[in-house]
Amino acid sequence: MTRIAIFPGSFSPFTNGHKSIVDRAMPMFEKIIIAIGINSKKDQYFSIEERIQWIKDIYKGNSKIEVKFYEGLTIDMCEKENANYILRGLRDSHDFKFEKNIAQTNKSLNPNIETIFLVSHPQVSHISSTIIRDIIKNGGDVSKFIPKEVNL
Numbered sequence: 001m002t003r004i005a006i007f008p009g010s011f012s013p014f015t016n017g018h019k020s021i022v023d024r025a026m027p028m029f030e031k032i033i034i035a036i037g038i039n040s041k042k043d044q045y046f047s048i049e050e051r052i053q054w055i056k057d058i059y060k061g062n063s064k065i066e067v068k069f070y071e072g073l074t075i076d077m078c079e080k081e082n083a084n085y086i087l088r089g090l091r092d093s094h095d096f097k098f099e100k101n102i103a104q105t106n107k108s109l110n111p112n113i114e115t116i117f118l119v120s121h122p123q124v125s126h127i128s129s130t131i132i133r134d135i136i137k138n139g140g141d142v143s144k145f146i147p148k149e150v151n152l
């Protein structure tokens with residue numbers, strides 16, 4: 001069976017924390033689809049097009065990585081893409097509490113899909129897209145926290 005994972009998120013913007021999870025998961029899967037979820041309640045500070053382009057630039061030439069966007073349920077996206085795995089990163093206990101309920105609910109909706117968690121590296125566990133957006137809005141320098149391809 002081909003191991004295909006969906007890595008869902010807002011990626012607004014894609015950070016070194018996200019990159020670390022994708023890079024570490026790369027040997028585990030034949031394909032990883034980085035799936036930008038469109039959530040009308042969330043801050044759409046960056047357009048879908050620019051978020052897709054940044055990720056494409058980061059993984060240019062890497063045939064294992066695809067970038068897509070989706071609306072609706074992540075498990076529906078998995079079914080559409082024949083993905084049996086959802087990849088998520090865990091920074092702390094707050095992420096765990098939130099992710100546990102989503103993973104258990106998804107498992108009950110579709111028992112064939114497993115959520116795989118990678119605990120973040122301590123060097124990047126403080127990085128969050130929300131904090132990065134706040135720094136940007138206030139004119140600060142975020143270059144330490146994002147891949148160089150994320151050209152703001």
Ligand code: ADP
Binds near residue numbers: 009011021087089120
């Ligand atoms: P969402 O809005 O779905 O939480 P994000 O773009 O914030 O989307 O995050 C997507 C995934 O990346 C989530 O599993 C999140 O826990 C993980 N993630 C975000 N930042 C980091 C980080 N610094 N280290 C490890 N994982 C991270």
